[in-house]
Amino acid sequence: MSEQQLPAVAQKAPFAVEVTEGKTYWWCACGLSKKQPFCDGSHKGSGLSPVSWTAEKDGKAWFCGCKQTGKSPLCDGAHKGL
Template structure:
């Protein structure tokens, strides 16, 4: 599998709703970041389903290198410019 596209080097804050499922873009190609729009087709990447356990602001990873997908873990800070 190839490396994902870095959509941006900072997390994307999203107000999530308890009980709702979100589909995080793992390839970085989606125009609807941080969520999947189907742009991964043919890349070997697939979206990751994530369900909110409570309503809150969540910081989704946009660099696609997090070790805690789909949430930001600060991995973007170690990426080359």
């Protein structure tokens, strides 16, 4: 078993994504995915796992890009302190 690593900062701003009510999204928590802000399996061996999130309504959601949020997978402004 590998030791958990710190996530990589994908970008120092949130990702604005149009989401669909009832659809589940898998947010990349490791920062290594090439399909940001969503998981592409790049976390394997990092000790980090993607976070599932289901949209409660249609519209725009702001997914964390810095991977430092306290309310994953959504942005809480933590990128402002980087």
